Amino acid sequence: MWKTVLRRVLIMIPQLIxxxxxxxxxxxxxxxxxxxxxxxxxxxxxxxxxLKQAYGLNDPVPVQYVRWIKNLLHGDLGQSYIQHVPVASLxxxxxxxxxxxxxxxxxxxxxxxxxMGISAGKHEGEWxxxxxxxxxxxxYAIPGFVFYLLGLWLFGFTLGWFPISGTVAxxxxxxxxxxxSRLQHMILPAILYAIIATTGTVQYLRTGIIDNxxxxxxxxxxxxxxxEKVVFNKHILRNSFLPIAAFMGNTITGLLGGSLIIETVFxxxxxxxxxxxxxxxxxxxxxTALIMIFGTLTLLGNLLSxxxxxxxDPRIRVK
Amino acid sequence: MKRxxxxxxxxxxxxxxxxxxxxxxxxxxxxxxxxxxxxxxxxTATATAKKGGSITIAEESDxxxxxxFLNELSDSQYDQDxxxxxxxxxxxxxxxxxxxxxxAATFKMDRKAKTVTIEVKKGVxxxxxxxxxxxxVEYSYEIIANKASQSSRYTSSLxxxxxxxxxxxxxxxxxxxxxxxxxxxxxxxxxxFKEMKPGMTQSGNGFFWxxxxxxxxxxxxxxxxxxxxxxxxxxxxFFGPYKLSKLVRGQSATWVRxxxxxxxxxKLDKITISVISPNSAxxxxxxxxxxxxxxxxxxxxxxxxxxxxxxxxxxxxxxxxMGFKVGKWDKKTGSVKMNKNSKMSNRYLRQAMxxxxxxxxxxxxxxxxxxxxxxxxxxxxxxxxYDKSVKGFPLNIKKAxxxxxxxxxKKKKGETYRRDPNGKKLTIHLAAMSGSPNQEAIVQxxxxxxxxIGLHVTLTTGRLIEFNSFYDKxxxxxxxxxxxxxxWSLSSEPTQDDLYGPKxxxxxxxxxxxxxxxxxxEMNSDxxxxxxxxxxxxxxxxxxxxxxxxxxxxxxxxxxxxVNSKLVNYSTKPSKAATLWYETGFKK
Numbered sequence: 001m002w003k004t005v006l007r008r009v010l011i012m013i014p015q016l017i018x019x020x021x022x023x024x025x026x027x028x029x030x031x032x033x034x035x036x037x038x039x040x041x042x043x044x045x046x047x048x049x050x051l052k053q054a055y056g057l058n059d060p061v062p063v064q065y066v067r068w069i070k071n072l073l074h075g076d077l078g079q080s081y082i083q084h085v086p087v088a089s090l091x092x093x094x095x096x097x098x099x100x101x102x103x104x105x106x107x108x109x110x111x112x113x114x115x116m117g118i119s120a121g122k123h124e125g126e127w128x129x130x131x132x133x134x135x136x137x138x139x140y141a142i143p144g145f146v147f148y149l150l151g152l153w154l155f156g157f158t159l160g161w162f163p164i165s166g167t168v169a170x171x172x173x174x175x176x177x178x179x180x181s182r183l184q185h186m187i188l189p190a191i192l193y194a195i196i197a198t199t200g201t202v203q204y205l206r207t208g209i210i211d212n213x214x215x216x217x218x219x220x221x222x223x224x225x226x227x228e229k230v231v232f233n234k235h236i237l238r239n240s241f242l243p244i245a246a247f248m249g250n251t252i253t254g255l256l257g258g259s260l261i262i263e264t265v266f267x268x269x270x271x272x273x274x275x276x277x278x279x280x281x282x283x284x285x286x287x288t289a290l291i292m293i294f295g296t297l298t299l300l301g302n303l304l305s306x307x308x309x310x311x312x313d314p315r316i317r318v319k
Numbered sequence: 320m321k322r323x324x325x326x327x328x329x330x331x332x333x334x335x336x337x338x339x340x341x342x343x344x345x346x347x348x349x350x351x352x353x354x355x356x357x358x359x360x361x362x363t364a365t366a367t368a369k370k371g372g373s374i375t376i377a378e379e380s381d382x383x384x385x386x387x388f389l390n391e392l393s394d395s396q397y398d399q400d401x402x403x404x405x406x407x408x409x410x411x412x413x414x415x416x417x418x419x420x421x422x423a424a425t426f427k428m429d430r431k432a433k434t435v436t437i438e439v440k441k442g443v444x445x446x447x448x449x450x451x452x453x454x455x456v457e458y459s460y461e462i463i464a465n466k467a468s469q470s471s472r473y474t475s476s477l478x479x480x481x482x483x484x485x486x487x488x489x490x491x492x493x494x495x496x497x498x499x500x501x502x503x504x505x506x507x508x509x510x511x512f513k514e515m516k517p518g519m520t521q522s523g524n525g526f527f528w529x530x531x532x533x534x535x536x537x538x539x540x541x542x543x544x545x546x547x548x549x550x551x552x553x554x555x556x557f558f559g560p561y562k563l564s565k566l567v568r569g570q571s572a573t574w575v576r577x578x579x580x581x582x583x584x585x586k587l588d589k590i591t592i593s594v595i596s597p598n599s600a601x602x603x604x605x606x607x608x609x610x611x612x613x614x615x616x617x618x619x620x621x622x623x624x625x626x627x628x629x630x631x632x633x634x635x636x637x638x639x640x641m642g643f644k645v646g647k648w649d650k651k652t653g654s655v656k657m658n659k660n661s662k663m664s665n666r667y668l669r670q671a672m673x674x675x676x677x678x679x680x681x682x683x684x685x686x687x688x689x690x691x692x693x694x695x696x697x698x699x700x701x702x703x704x705y706d707k708s709v710k711g712f713p714l715n716i717k718k719a720x721x722x723x724x725x726x727x728x729k730k731k732k733g734e735t736y737r738r739d740p741n742g743k744k745l746t747i748h749l750a751a752m753s754g755s756p757n758q759e760a761i762v763q764x765x766x767x768x769x770x771x772i773g774l775h776v777t778l779t780t781g782r783l784i785e786f787n788s789f790y791d792k793x794x795x796x797x798x799x800x801x802x803x804x805x806x807w808s809l810s811s812e813p814t815q816d817d818l819y820g821p822k823x824x825x826x827x828x829x830x831x832x833x834x835x836x837x838x839x840x841e842m843n844s845d846x847x848x849x850x851x852x853x854x855x856x857x858x859x860x861x862x863x864x865x866x867x868x869x870x871x872x873x874x875x876x877x878x879x880x881x882v883n884s885k886l887v888n889y890s891t892k893p894s895k896a897a898t899l900w901y902e903t904g905f906k907k
Contacts, residue, residue: 031788051471083385084392084469084546093568152599157606164599164608170375170571170591267596269383269569277382282787 005307012299016292020072023291024065027284033057034081034282055081068288078285082278087289090274095256097167098263098270101186102255108194109201116198117205121240122232124210132202140199148265151192162188165267189266193259201244208240215239245312249304253297358688359632362890363882368904373589374610374883379597383569388555390530391462392546394471397594404574404590404900405446405557408529409437409456411897412522415702416811422897423451423558423581430515430848435527439506444579445533446562454503455531460494461486462532467542476525481511503534516814517847522893523811531558560585560901570594586888586904604628610883616689616876617755628881633891635878636700638693639806641676641871643669646829647796654822655831662747662801665740667726669868672747672802673712674719675768682874685757690876695861698875700893701813706858709865711872719772730773737773747776750792750803753783762804776802793827803827804873811893813857815839819870830869838863 033052052058056067071078077087120132139147156164163169163185172181212218213236221231260272271290278286378384384397390406393399399406411422418426423443427436443451460480463472464487478484481496496511510527518524533556540548550556553566560582561574571593576585595603601618603609604625614622614630623630645664646657663669678692694711697704727740739745747769751762762783769776779792779799793803805827807818817823820839821831838860847853864870882889888902895902 031785031791048471050466051469054466054469084387085552086547149598153602157599157602157608160606164603165595166567166570166593168567168570170565170567170573170593264381264596265598267383267570267594267599273383281382 004310005303008303008306012296012303015299016296019295020069020288020292021065023288023295024068025061027288028061028064030279030282034284072289072292077289080278080283080286082281082283082286087285090286091271091289091293094269094271094274097268098257098272099255100182101190101262101268101270102257102259104186104190105193105197105259106251106255108190109197112194113198113201114205117202117240118209118237120202120206121209121213124206124213129206132206136199136202139196142196144196144261145265147196148189148192148262151188152265155188167268185268189262189268193262204243205240208243209236212236212239242309242313245308246305248308249306250298250301252304253301256297257294359630359877359879361631361633361892362888362895363629363631363884364887364906366887367907368586368887368902369907370584370586370904371588372586372905373591374587374886375608376590376592377595377600377603377609377612378592379600379613379615380594381597384594386552386566386568387546388563389462389532389545389551391459391472391528391532392468392470392551401572401592402555402557402563404561404592405555405559405563405577406530407557407559407897408522409439409531410522410529412811412893414892414894415700416522416893417520418522424456428515428519433512433515435510435512435519437508437510437527439531440581441506443558443581445536445556445558446577446579447533447536447556448579449533449535450506451531451558452503452534453499453501453505453508454534456508457494457497457499457503458534458537459528459530459532460497462542462545463528464494465542468545469543472528474525477528479512479514479516479526481513515848516843517853518812518814518843521812524814525810525812561587561590564589580901582898582901585901590900604881609881610886611889612881614879614881616686616879617757619687619689619879622881625881627884629884629886630879631882631889631891632877632879634698634700634875635808636698636811637806637808638696638698638875639804639873640696641673641802641804641873642793642828643802643830643869644796644800644828645869646831648824648829655826655829657829657831662739662745663869665726665728666867666869667722668728669871670712671719671722671726671728671772672769672774673868673871674715674722675772675774676712676765676871676873677714677768678712678873679714681761681764685761686876689879690874693872693875696815696819696864696870696872697813697857697861698809703854704813704857706861708858709861711865712868716768716771723772723774728773735770735773736775745775747774748779748799748801749776750779750789750800751783752789752805753785759783779803794824796829814843815860816843828869830867832867834863835860835867 034055034057056064059067068078075088077091079085080087080090083090116132116135120129123129152164155161167182167185168178169181169185172178218231218235221235222228256271259270260276262268263270263273264276274286275290275294277283278290378397378400380397382397384401385393385395386401387393387395387398388402388406393402407423409422409424410418410426411420412418420426424437424439427438428434429436437456439451439453439456441450445451460477460483462468463470463477464483466487466489473487478487480494482491482494483496485491486494498509498511499505499507500509501507512526516524516526519526522529536556537545537548537550540550545551552568555563557563557577558579558581560577560580562577563572564575565573571591574590574592575588578584597615600612600615601621604612604614604622607625607627643663645661646655648654649656658664682688682690682692692711692713695706695709697706699705723737728737728745729742730737731742737745749762749766751758753759762778766776766778779797784792789803789805791797792800793805816839818825819830819835820826821836838856841847842853842856842860847856880891885905886903887906888899888904890899
């Protein structure tokens with residue numbers, strides 16, 4: 001087991017190096033630079049050239065790359081060209097927001113999806129199942145941004161139950177004040193996100209339950225006289241969670257990735273938004289740092305998934 | 320909130336201006352020049368405001384606000400909006416942006432001695448109660464010119480101050496041309512210039528800085544650390560009517576009265592400004608979430624009837640334009656090299672393209688009349704510098720055809736398109752920026768218009784170009800660009816050198832003739848200290864631009880703000896900029 005993990009971690013190293021090269025080259029290939037947006041009749045091109053020089057943007061790309069990697073290995077992600085603060089602090093700031101939002105979304109997601117999946121699987125073909133199917137089709141068909149905007153319009157503007165943007169009210173004070181204000185800001189996006197993202201989980205769970213219901217071991221259990229409740233909870237349900245567990249690792253690391261669309265609609269300063277902004281503003285340091293982080297998280301997520309799988313499903317344990 | 324800007328973000332705003340230029344339509348007359356289009360008040364009612372009350376203001380931004388609250392380092396309009404309530408400049412101006420003595424400091428120019436004397440008024444205090452001193456005024460220059468601070472505000476115009484360039488290059492420890500006759504704690508600063516310019520009496524001229532920075536507060540922070548220092552990002556000091564009391568990084572700022580404000584106590588108890596997504600703007604107006612909020616022009620139809628708001632507007636100092644590439648930038652000499660034989664070098668061809676454009680129709684159809692055709696490159700807001708007699712390029716297909724015939728652009732029998740005077744096939748490549756959803760339709764419409772006069776125009780790269788790539792091509796004189804559509808946002812000094820001079824890299828058309836250079840020089844010559852002479856030269860230049868047509872001015876748009884109708888004394892007038900937040904309050 002630990003050998004496998006070690007091997008996987010070692011494989012990650014060349015993968016990350018390759019990723020870093022591709023990321024860096026692609027970032028540099030984008031037209032424009034962080035100072036394009038500064039062009040105006042009152043800022044002399046000489047000064048812009050000076051700033052570019054000072055930030056080392058005039059050096060050959062390989063030189064820039066080596067410098068970047070060196071700093072990266074020292075844990076220095078560099079200084080954001082646009083925000084004028086260290087990238088690490090910028091990301092820490094945003095990651096926090098995204099983390100809490102994602103965590104809340106995930107809780108809502110499983111809170112909604114698991115009971116629905118179980119109910120649908122248990123009552124296959126009955127009205128519960130059909131109602132949930134309709135729900136699934138509808139939420140699957142609606143594009144996220146339409147759904148979010150609709151929710152924002154209804155609950156944010158028309159009913160006024162929730163704030164429409166940001167992570168915390170300007171006048172919130174004290175620990176609990178800030179805490180509840182933050183919570184209030186996250187509830188609407190988190191619920192909206194959870195509702196529309198349930199499809200996959202519900203379907204996996206439903207199919208799992210339906211498939212497992214007719215498995216031989218279930219029949220055996222039943223014929224042995226095991227109570228139906230125990231059959232369902234112990235034999236059917238457990239096995240049906242396997243596909244969800246397979247995604248667990250990525251879900252956990254994905255907590256930091258953030259959702260671009262939801263963050264944009266709710267002006268929620270998180271990682272997804274930061275990523276988009278850093279692309280449009282050519283904030284190379286932030287951009288490359290983010291991609292490296294996302295890349296690492298994805299690889300870690302896969303690894304974590306495999307570990308979780310091997311823990312819960314002895315059949316697929318690798319030697 | 321868009322307030323007057325002292326010439327930041329040309330291009331960024333240019334993109335926005337283009338965006339604003341394309342909303343949805345239906346509007347009055349076809350002669351919608353700036354003058355006829357003034358259909359919004361510039362200010363809310365003037366009345367005695369009561370003390371008290373708090374307001375919330377929306378800042379529409381897709382990105383969280385950076386929050387560099389120091390004028391010398393800030394390079395974002397959003398930051399400027401966020402700090403506007405406390406951030407007063409040294410000077411007040413009249414409605415044509417001419418500096419007067421009604422602000423925090425007085426201004427005296429001595430042409431013979433080549434000096435400008437700035438004297439901070441007694442009682443002008445930072446929000447910690449300390450008097451604003453001569454050193455504070457001088458310190459601004461140190462921040463800007465010191466390389467370690469990474470300010471983008473250092474310019475060649477500013478280097479007209481004696482000794483600033485030497486300080487910038489690290490050759491001297493002091494700026495020799497900035498004198499403090501009463502010492503650092505005095506209130507008087509004398510700036511010595513290498514050369515005096517007629518534009519120096521205008522705010523935004525760029526030859527001297529119009530803010531001060533709190534030296535006593537910031538002196539312990541090294542220049543290289545200023546940008547990320549908490550004293551700049553979290554707890555800034557200003558001498559305006561309000562002081563910052565709470566900041567949520569990137570999202571919102573709360574301002575309360577500055578008890579030391581030199582004019583007296585401001586009216587409102589509290590001002591909160593929060594970032595919202597521009598997508599939420601119209602909904603926010605309709606549900607009255609804010610007391611002040613900018614209208615996104617393309618959403619005007621949805622919000623215009625909303626009760627409880629006054630819609631106040633200004634015409635910003637900006638314009639969109641179409642430029643013709645007629646030369647190249649010569650890196651060696653640092654100047655424009657015009658090519659008399661380039662594809663677009665024929666003035667009749669350029670004029671014809673201008674006359675073929677149905678700008679009035681487009682603005683009516685797509686922008687509800689919130690954008691309008693501009694006739695010259697000098698905005699009307701500059702008062703008498705603007706030449707009323709210049710007509711621009713109203714739609715006139717007949718004239719366009721006649722011009723092309725005259726210049727020898729003829730069709731061969733059976734062909735749709737004209738050939739160039741040498742009989743070669745002519746294809747003109749137009750570069751246009753992507754932006755609003757209507758942009759594509761507008762550009763295609765113009766291409767159809769040009770087809771009507773027999774000109775074959777195609778889009779560079781075959782589609783609209785993203786902002787960064789667009790300026791990359793235009794700046795580097797990419798051969799795939801013959802004509803381009805862009806926009807400028809201007810400083811409040813009308814000088815044209817930086818955009819159209821022979822040594823200006825932003826002279827993107829690369830047009831340079833001796834006549835043009837002469838006129839530009841005369842506009843800023845010694846004689847031009849005489850106002851009517853300067854005005855006359857501005858008029859001559861505008862007429863010359865009309866004739867040469869290497870840049871065709873296209874449109875400008877209203878910038879509209881919805882203001883709670885209970886609020887009084889809010890104004891977009893330049894003369895009110897200095898006292899705006901001091902006076903704005905709820906009706907008594």
